[in-house]
Amino acid sequence: MGSKTSLGHLALHFRPGERALAVRFFELLGARVQEFPNKFSDEPLYIIAMDSADPDRADNIIYLFALKPAQLELERAIAESLGANTAEPHPVLRDFLEQRAQWPESYLHFGLHFSDLGQLEAAVLGLRKEMESDPAFAARIQSMQVLKARGEEGDIEIDDRMAASLVFSEAEDYAYGRHGVQVHVRTNLFATGIDMFGSVVELDYVFTGPGRERNAFNSLIS
Template identity: 80%
Template sequence: MESTQTGPARASLPTMASTATSLGHLAVHFRPGERNLATRFFQLLGGHVRELPNKFSDEPLYIIAMDSAEPDRADNVIFLFALKPAQLELEAAIAESLGADTSKPHPALQAFHEQRTRWPESYLHFGLHFTELEELEAAVLRLREEMKTDPAFGARIQSMQILKARGEEGDHAIDERMAASPVFSDIDDFAYGRHGVQVHIRTDLFATGLSLFGSVVELDYVFTGPGREHNSFNSLIT
């Protein structure tokens, strides 16, 4: 694929043959004893959760097929398992050194938290693309309901940033769909690219890196079709 970089130093990267057609898997970790909360999150997003024994831990291993219509595929899956003691010990030392969860955190840690609050996408995150906007909306509504009815679950969702789609001038279909949406109709902020919606969820139910910093999950949907090609995601999603 050619580079889409723009600017004075624009250059094309060589195209190389590849048989890779999808992302194989992502491995994330829950804190010991919190597997039910972590798996519930992915179930609410529509994932198919399968529990397997884990010979390296007393906690099970979970394989989550994000395309629940094809749960037996070897790709498009998330592996979910417990954090190892060595990482928990390391994170405890880091937290103590940085003054995490104290009234006087290290300035660098405080600045990091402030930036991530303003711009969740700036931190390490992974995105889930929905092929139907209705499915994304249903997932957000299920999350909201769970947060309301289960305080233990709701306390672990730090924020949910919702950004609606903006079409090119004259693309009234996107504006009308956003106005009719149960999720996006009362939202004023737009997604970063045209023709798509974004939902950024900050949570510490599982870790994509250091659990000390929590995780960010991005939910996406992109409107496609004639006149909506001026978006790098549109050219990749058919």
């Protein structure tokens, strides 16, 4: 009998007082967001259902809540020790930040898979529109790396779809596995670990069908 285990949830944290910006990010991705009281904090707890059409499952969800005071104090000490946000940061911090800016997907990140390419494109366009209209939101998106799909030679459907896309037609680089697109969003709207280092969110979609068996999710990358 095969495994029926699924990815249950991911816990993310926002800085106290910044919940509206963090929640807005996921709303723009098309998720359903529910707010609940949090007995451990003055800030609420959010349950984010990434599949908004089926929001009451016990898996495929994100818990979003405020960073604890103990972590905030720890990070202040780390930032001071490493010279974060100064003209002369510690060399190890400088090198880390420079390489992650160049290769965001190679560091700790989480991926959100879209079953419909149009919905992924709508999410990216929504993020871009929000960045244009809200400087406070835009300041928290450090970069957005767009990688288009590459099919096997002669896969006209993928080539035509990429050429017609408002998101991927201008992309110069390809995703790492065949038949898929990737968008890497680097942001400090929320934390997956150490808040001062921000987070990377990958948005992806994979074309399927005969001849498209090789992709980044079946260990046949080429």
